[in-house]
Amino acid sequence: xALLDTAIQKQAQTALKENPEPVTLHVFTQAMECxxxxxxxxLAEELAALAPDKVKVEVHDFVSDKAAVEKFKIDKIxxxxxxxxxxxxxxxxxxxxxxxxxxLLSGIKLVSQGKADISKAALSKLGAxxxxxxxxxxxxLTCPYCPAAVHLAHQLAVASPLITAEMIEASEFPxxxxxxxxxxxxxxxxxxxxxxxxxxxxxxxxxxxxxxxTGGAV
Amino acid sequence: xxxxxxxxLPSGTNLKAGEEKEQLFDLAIVGGGPAGLTAAMYALRKxxxxxxxxxxxxxxxxxxxxxxxxxxxxxxxxPELARKFSAQxxxxxxxxxxxxxxxxxxxxxxxxxxxxxxxxRFITARSVILATGKRSRPLNVPGEQEYLGRGVSLCAVCxxxxxxxxxxxxxxxxxxxxxxxLDMLDLGSPVTVVNVADGWQADSxxxxxxxDRVTLLDAHKVTEIHGDKEKVSGVKITPxxxxxxxxxxxxxxxxxxxxxxxxxxxxGFVALNARQEVLTDCFxxxxxxGVFAAGDCTSVPEKQIIIAAGDGAKAALAAxxxxxxxxx
Numbered sequence: 211x212a213l214l215d216t217a218i219q220k221q222a223q224t225a226l227k228e229n230p231e232p233v234t235l236h237v238f239t240q241a242m243e244c245x246x247x248x249x250x251x252x253l254a255e256e257l258a259a260l261a262p263d264k265v266k267v268e269v270h271d272f273v274s275d276k277a278a279v280e281k282f283k284i285d286k287i288x289x290x291x292x293x294x295x296x297x298x299x300x301x302x303x304x305x306x307x308x309x310x311x312x313x314l315l316s317g318i319k320l321v322s323q324g325k326a327d328i329s330k331a332a333l334s335k336l337g338a339x340x341x342x343x344x345x346x347x348x349x350x351l352t353c354p355y356c357p358a359a360v361h362l363a364h365q366l367a368v369a370s371p372l373i374t375a376e377m378i379e380a381s382e383f384p385x386x387x388x389x390x391x392x393x394x395x396x397x398x399x400x401x402x403x404x405x406x407x408x409x410x411x412x413x414x415x416x417x418x419x420x421x422x423x424t425g426g427a428v
Numbered sequence: 429x430x431x432x433x434x435x436x437l438p439s440g441t442n443l444k445a446g447e448e449k450e451q452l453f454d455l456a457i458v459g460g461g462p463a464g465l466t467a468a469m470y471a472l473r474k475x476x477x478x479x480x481x482x483x484x485x486x487x488x489x490x491x492x493x494x495x496x497x498x499x500x501x502x503x504x505x506x507p508e509l510a511r512k513f514s515a516q517x518x519x520x521x522x523x524x525x526x527x528x529x530x531x532x533x534x535x536x537x538x539x540x541x542x543x544x545x546x547x548x549r550f551i552t553a554r555s556v557i558l559a560t561g562k563r564s565r566p567l568n569v570p571g572e573q574e575y576l577g578r579g580v581s582l583c584a585v586c587x588x589x590x591x592x593x594x595x596x597x598x599x600x601x602x603x604x605x606x607x608x609x610l611d612m613l614d615l616g617s618p619v620t621v622v623n624v625a626d627g628w629q630a631d632s633x634x635x636x637x638x639x640d641r642v643t644l645l646d647a648h649k650v651t652e653i654h655g656d657k658e659k660v661s662g663v664k665i666t667p668x669x670x671x672x673x674x675x676x677x678x679x680x681x682x683x684x685x686x687x688x689x690x691x692x693x694x695x696g697f698v699a700l701n702a703r704q705e706v707l708t709d710c711f712x713x714x715x716x717x718g719v720f721a722a723g724d725c726t727s728v729p730e731k732q733i734i735i736a737a738g739d740g741a742k743a744a745l746a747a748x749x750x751x752x753x754x755x756x
Contacts, residue, residue: 214433221435249431307431315437327445329548353586354490354507357436358483358527381589393590393659393680394577407577411483411529411546 213249214256218311225315226261229322231294234266236282238289240273246305246382250288253305257318265318283374286383290314294321298368304379308351313360313377320361326369328362332416336370338424345375345419346399348392355409359396362415434507436485436514442524443479448551453479453523455747456543456551458530459559459690461487462733463723465513466740467557467747472520474748479553480517481525481545486510487561488687488724489733491585493607496633498734509733525549529560533697541718555747558694558706558714558721559740562687562731567599567624571653571660575681579660580653584608584682591617591680597663599624599650600684606630608682609642620676622648622665624685653681689725701727711756712743720747 214222235254239247251269258265270278272287282291282301290302292314300321306314320326326333345363349356363375380387380395390399398415399405403422410418455471457464460482471478484490492506501509525545532544533556543551564582566572572580581587584598588608593616598609601623612619619642626647628635638644645665651673652664663681666673689705699707699715706714706721708728714721722728722743723736749756 213431218433218435221437225435225437305431307433309434309436311433312436315435319437331548350586350589351432352589353583354484354486355583355586361527387590391578391658393579394581394583394587397577409483411531412527413546413548 212256213253213307219256219260222257222315223260226257226264226318229261229264229319231322231324232264232266233292233294233318233321234268235318236278236291236293237267237269238272238279238282238284238287238291239269240271240287244287247288249307250290250305253307253314254290264322286386288382292317292321294324296324298324299374300364300367301374301376303376304382306377306379309354309357310349310351310360310377310379313349313357313364316357316361317364320364320368324368326365328365328369328412328416332412333369335416335420336366336373338420339370339372341372343370343373343401343419343423345373345401346378346390347375348378348380348387348390348395348397348399350380350395353395356396358409359398359415362410362412363398366416366419434511436511442526443549448479448523448525448549451552452540453477453551453553454751455479455555455557455744456481456541456553457557457559458482458543459487459561459723459725460485460514460526461559461561461723461736462489462513463561463736463740463743464557464559465517466737467559467722467744468517468522469520470741470744471557471747472517472522474744476748476751477523479523479525479551481528481530481543481551483527483529485514485517485526489513491583492604492733493585493611495733497631497732525551529693531693533693535716535718539718554718555750556719557712557740557743557747558698558719558725559723559736559743560690560694560725562689562724564683565686565688567650567683567685569650569652571655572683575653575655575660578658579655579679580681580683582683584611584684587680588612588615588682591615591682593617594679595677596620596680596682597622597676597678598682598684600686601625601627601646602629602684602686603631603634605684606634606638608684609638610634612682613638613641617680619643620645620678622650622663622676624649626668687724687731691725703727712739712746718750720750
């Protein structure tokens with residue numbers, strides 16, 4: 211049975227067909243599929259079927275395909291790496307269902323266009339990031355505020371070759387949620403520099419990331 | 429868990445970077461909840477050139493578990509109703525600045541309104557409808573800020589899953605609080621509902637679903653939220669009539685005690701009442717000619733989806749009359 215109903219399929223198809231360049235969804239799963247591995251794989255295949263010229267799927271076994279795991283720096287499953295002409299470090303850990311389906315389609319569009327839609331001021335502030343930085347945005351699938359935070363993190367990943375950004379569905383990775391003390395979403399973990407909660411508007415989000423990294427005012 | 433998929437992408441008519449420059453809109457609608465979306469639909473049917481600026485499409489409806497009092501639907505989930513609103517608007521050519529909010533309002537010497545958005549867009553319009561809605565009101569008690577995101581939540585629907593099977597207290601006595609309690613029961617949590625007002629304000633049909641399944645404490649004050657520095661371990665409550673203080677051992681405190689208007693950026697631009705709501709007259713006019721307001725951010729009583737939607741329609745028609753110089 212299809213995961214996406216007809217109305218959502220139609221919307222998704224319209225959105226995907228507007229994308230300028232094809233993207234590849236690298237699906238990481240394993241022979242004995244994890245919770246929601248099957249659904250994540252199926253979701254990727256359904257999107258590819260809606261727009262075959264815009265979405266390709268490559269499936270990798272998390273256990274045996276060590277080269278791909280290393281190449282895309284995947285450390286847990288289910289995982290989706292969204293890759294276009296370049297790999298900007300846009301990742302989804304856990305099934306991007308619920309409100310996060312919007313994040314997935316937004317992420318695919320972003321990677322397809324290969325250009326972030328953020329202000330010049332934000333781009334300029336990102337110049338303060340001089341070392342590789344990993345952003346992790348914890349979400350729940352019932353949180354309507356979360357896609358905004360995920361999308362902004364992905365925007366920063368596309369804008370800066372030093373930044374990677376991942377959505378992490380908290381209930382599928384409860385150990386990580388406990389480790390990062392996530393009890394409210396969206397919560398963005400900024401490398402080893404700190405964290406903040408809430409779906410902040412773009413200027414505040416960028417300021418928060420940069421100030422945590424640089425340890426000072428922006 | 430059955431998976432649902434929700435898609436709310438900015439449409440093809442979302443403003444591209446810089447597209448707003450050199451454009452003069454007839455009407456800028458600020459806010460994308462029921463009031464803003466209904467205003468957009470009415471204004472577009474009048475063939476006005478409209479831009480809608482909003483962090484999301486749906487507003488507080490997106491956070492609503494179920495809606496049973498919007499005419500035409502005996503039951504519909506909040507997100508589904510929001511999707512229907514947005515789909516109805518998107519059949520028209522509307523310019524959207526989705527994912528943005530307005531941070532500054534001003535009016536130039538020619539009477540045109542200038543709105544600066546959170547991504548530094550500079551939008552110019554001949555009229556404005558304010559439909560910025562409301563957001564959750566905090567309790568303002570010791571421990572609340574300290575434990576926000578560590579057991580205290582102002583968005584039950586977002587954070588409820590973190591308290592699965594753990595004891596929680598829901599603070600509030602209206603429909604949102606009772607809906608949150610029902611959600612937490614579904615997650616297997618022991619639930620106590622503490623109403624900080626005197627008397628339950630929730631609809632009887634919702635209250636009936638709760639009785640005998642949760643502990644209901646009417647007319648209590650929450651005096652403190654405490655924990656072990658890492659997470660919440662309990663709340664202190666006192667009966668409003670002066671009885672003894674007691675402690676509830678809980679891991680989650682979900683606060684649903686009403687709403688605050690999103691009007692900070694409007695101070696000095698239009699008149700606000702003591703509750704910081706935009707003052708409007710029965711024609712949806714604010715204190716500034718050409719600026720109208722609708723929905724939960726206004727002084728209109730009763731914050732309901734159907735009232736906000738009707739208010740949005742009224743504001744759009746009033747804006748149209750203003751633009752076309754039609755007398756009221």
